[in-house]
Amino acid sequence: MEKEPARHIALARNEYLVAINGVRMRVLLNSDGVATVNGVRHAYDLHESPEGGTSLIMDGSVFEVAVLARKRQRADQDGIPDASERIAVSVNGTDFEAAVDDRHSLLVKSLMKTTAHDARSITVRAPMPGLIVRIEVEAGQAISAGQGLLVLEAMKMENEIRALQAGRVKEIFVQSGRAVEKDERLMLIDAE
Amino acid sequence: MPHRPIKRILIANRGEIAVRIIRACRELGITAVAVYSDVDRSALHVRRANQAVALGGATSGESYLNKTKLLEAARKARVDAVHPGYGFLSENADFAEAVEHAGFKFIGPPPSAIRTLGDKTEARKRARELGVPTVPGTVEPLVDAGQAFDVAGAVGYPVLLKAAAGGGGRGMRIVNSEDEMPSAFATAHSEALNAFGDGRLYLEKLIENPRHVEVQVLADSHGSVLHLGERECSVQRRHQKVVEESPSPIIDEAMRAQMGDAAVTLARSAGYVNAGTVEFIVDAKKNFYFLEVNTRLQVEHPVTELVTGIDLVAEQIRIAGGGRLEQRQAEIRQRGHAIECRVYAEDPANRFLPSTGTLERYVLPEGPRVRVDNGYRQGDMVNLYYDPLLAKVVTWGRTRKESIAAMKRSLAEFHIGGVRSTIPFCQFVLSHGRFLKGDYDTGFVAMYFAPEALYREGNRAQVAAAIMAARAKARMTGVAPGDDATFTTQRSREWKKNRHATLR
Numbered sequence: 001m002e003k004e005p006a007r008h009i010a011l012a013r014n015e016y017l018v019a020i021n022g023v024r025m026r027v028l029l030n031s032d033g034v035a036t037v038n039g040v041r042h043a044y045d046l047h048e049s050p051e052g053g054t055s056l057i058m059d060g061s062v063f064e065v066a067v068l069a070r071k072r073q074r075a076d077q078d079g080i081p082d083a084s085e086r087i088a089v090s091v092n093g094t095d096f097e098a099a100v101d102d103r104h105s106l107l108v109k110s111l112m113k114t115t116a117h118d119a120r121s122i123t124v125r126a127p128m129p130g131l132i133v134r135i136e137v138e139a140g141q142a143i144s145a146g147q148g149l150l151v152l153e154a155m156k157m158e159n160e161i162r163a164l165q166a167g168r169v170k171e172i173f174v175q176s177g178r179a180v181e182k183d184e185r186l187m188l189i190d191a192e
Numbered sequence: 193m194p195h196r197p198i199k200r201i202l203i204a205n206r207g208e209i210a211v212r213i214i215r216a217c218r219e220l221g222i223t224a225v226a227v228y229s230d231v232d233r234s235a236l237h238v239r240r241a242n243q244a245v246a247l248g249g250a251t252s253g254e255s256y257l258n259k260t261k262l263l264e265a266a267r268k269a270r271v272d273a274v275h276p277g278y279g280f281l282s283e284n285a286d287f288a289e290a291v292e293h294a295g296f297k298f299i300g301p302p303p304s305a306i307r308t309l310g311d312k313t314e315a316r317k318r319a320r321e322l323g324v325p326t327v328p329g330t331v332e333p334l335v336d337a338g339q340a341f342d343v344a345g346a347v348g349y350p351v352l353l354k355a356a357a358g359g360g361g362r363g364m365r366i367v368n369s370e371d372e373m374p375s376a377f378a379t380a381h382s383e384a385l386n387a388f389g390d391g392r393l394y395l396e397k398l399i400e401n402p403r404h405v406e407v408q409v410l411a412d413s414h415g416s417v418l419h420l421g422e423r424e425c426s427v428q429r430r431h432q433k434v435v436e437e438s439p440s441p442i443i444d445e446a447m448r449a450q451m452g453d454a455a456v457t458l459a460r461s462a463g464y465v466n467a468g469t470v471e472f473i474v475d476a477k478k479n480f481y482f483l484e485v486n487t488r489l490q491v492e493h494p495v496t497e498l499v500t501g502i503d504l505v506a507e508q509i510r511i512a513g514g515g516r517l518e519q520r521q522a523e524i525r526q527r528g529h530a531i532e533c534r535v536y537a538e539d540p541a542n543r544f545l546p547s548t549g550t551l552e553r554y555v556l557p558e559g560p561r562v563r564v565d566n567g568y569r570q571g572d573m574v575n576l577y578y579d580p581l582l583a584k585v586v587t588w589g590r591t592r593k594e595s596i597a598a599m600k601r602s603l604a605e606f607h608i609g610g611v612r613s614t615i616p617f618c619q620f621v622l623s624h625g626r627f628l629k630g631d632y633d634t635g636f637v638a639m640y641f642a643p644e645a646l647y648r649e650g651n652r653a654q655v656a657a658a659i660m661a662a663r664a665k666a667r668m669t670g671v672a673p674g675d676d677a678t679f680t681t682q683r684s685r686e687w688k689k690n691r692h693a694t695l696r
Binding site for chain 2: 089182
């Protein structure tokens with residue numbers, strides 16, 4: 001999504017890089033009622049309601065917005081935490097997951113750029129929280145694309161997790177009968 | 193059989209359907225008794241009831257699927273009848289029997305009718321005998337995977353494996369070729385065993401991308417059987433319905449009468465009493481084939497209620513109390529058009545996988561032409577224990593165009609934050625040309641839906657989100673809007689000075 005490192009961008013203290021659905025926006029908070037997004041000035045007015053929702057009028061258009069409780073930070077790559085702040089915002093009933101950087105987090109990111117990650121290893125993660133019903137492969141086993149790796153049960157549905165590409169099972173982190181969280185590591189696959 | 197009047201009902205369910213049944217009870221002056229698991233203590237269905245009995249536990253097995261606990265609760269609350277809702281034990285003949293043996297009315301068909309019609313294999317056999325068209329396949333449950341190979345070879349791939357006991361897409365697999373059979377058979381068998389306690393499967397030829405049209409049936413215990421017209425349920429993902437409408441855009445008066453007759457004939461032959469649904473698939477040439485009978489109230493029953501004006505839950509209760517159907521077939525009319533959108537806690541952008549969490553924002557639609565059957569409130573947790581259906585939005589209009597417009601408006605008012613929902617997906621469906629023309633089948637989602645089509649609120653909403661996110665980050669780090677670097681350095685120096693002052 002964001003290939004080029006952000007370290008060359010110099011941000012003001014009240015300036016942020018916000019990535020939403022793969023779109024990067026540079027947001028300057030000029031004052032309490034004015035923000036500049038990618039060079040375009042937007043006048044806005046916020047009014048908080050007691051029940052939690054906030055009414056936003058931006059450039060004359062009306063929105064219902066809410067900043068949602070912060071999502072748990074997720075490891076970006078194996079072992080390397082993501083310095084961006086994950087903030088979920090509800091706008092007119094749609095959740096937007098934003099990755100927000102300020103100049104401090106950009107600095108941290110530029111320092112954290114480590115050696116190239118072994119792109120041939122693929123981590124299979126749980127696409128949702130659930131229960132491991134069974135594991136259909138063994139460590140060391142060669143697998144083909146589309147082959148079933150394991151079965152995850154959530155809300156009474158059994159979902160077969162399949163290999164996206166051919167390779168060999170390097171390591172299995174879970175056993176059948178275990179409950180897993182969303183995004184938890186399940187297997188490591190060496191891609192062919 | 194003496195009829196004790198029904199004055200108190202135990203609702204053996206949760207979520208929106210429990211709330212729906214509670215509402216019918218209260219309108220009829222009947223005391224509604226809710227049951228709840230530990231995690232549902234403050235759920236909406238408990239709050240809407242007159243009385244409530246704790247079942248304990250969290251999983252369905254420990255609570256809403258636990259026959260012993262439910263019967264105990266019914267005794268404790270001294271109810272007259274038990275309404276099972278849909279899902280859970282609603283199609284479980286043993287439960288219906290146990291309820292009746294314990295001296296309560298089961299608000300649903302007699303156990304014998306659940307057995308003959310609820311068992312798909314039995315029902316198919318019966319349909320064939322009665323001359324109702326069925327899809328080629330097995331009449332008896334499959335003995336093993338080997339037999340599945342043989343039958344599939346005979347009718348030709350692709351074929352469909354289905355649980356004999358179940359519904360709702362569980363224990364169902366499409367098998368495109370021989371090599372897929374072993375894994376599909378194993379998964380369908382184990383899923384059926386887990387979901388229904390019965391792993392038997394049967395097999396039939398897959399009619400590719402049919403329409404799914406079902407007929408609502410209502411029967412009393414005095415021999416009167418009516419059909420209330422059809423529901424079109426072809427917008428499905430994972431073989432589960434998401435958008436339903438009545439009347440169907442393709443069914444004319446003659447076909448409606450034919451399908452209705454077939455449904456009534458089947459129900460009558462099995463001694464069916466109470467509400468039930470006969471499901472059909474319709475191919476591109478408008479041939480219809482019997483699919484299965486759902487021996488219970490359906491999730492999508494409100495569309496029928498809105499076009500016929502008949503309260504199905506109230507009728508269910510009246511029928512269980514020995515009442516007669518007041519209408520005759522000729523008096524049943526579908527007036528106008530109704531549409532339902534199911535709002536599931538699922539992420540349509542991520543293969544409709546369940547989405548759990550707290551409903552941080554939960555604002556329901558209101559206003560003309562809209563009915564909301566809902567089971568949640570803002571602040572509630574959506575967990576993994578139960579079905580992820582949050583609410584159903586149902587709209588009515590004099591024409592299909594009008595009900596669709598009301599639905600689009602209503603969905604735009606329905607704000608959910610913190611949990612992903614199928615609302616954006618429903619909005620996609622309601623804006624799609626094929627759907628608007630009424631020209632769609634069960635292949636609609638596979639054919640036309642791509643996650644990229646979602647979240648097209650446009651740049652404005654995204655810019656609004658970006659500003660809100662930036663402000664939130666600023667607040668976390670103590671930066672005020674308008675804070676520039678110079679000002680900050682100054683301020684932080686002052687802050688250091690003040691801190692020393694405080695420490696001293």
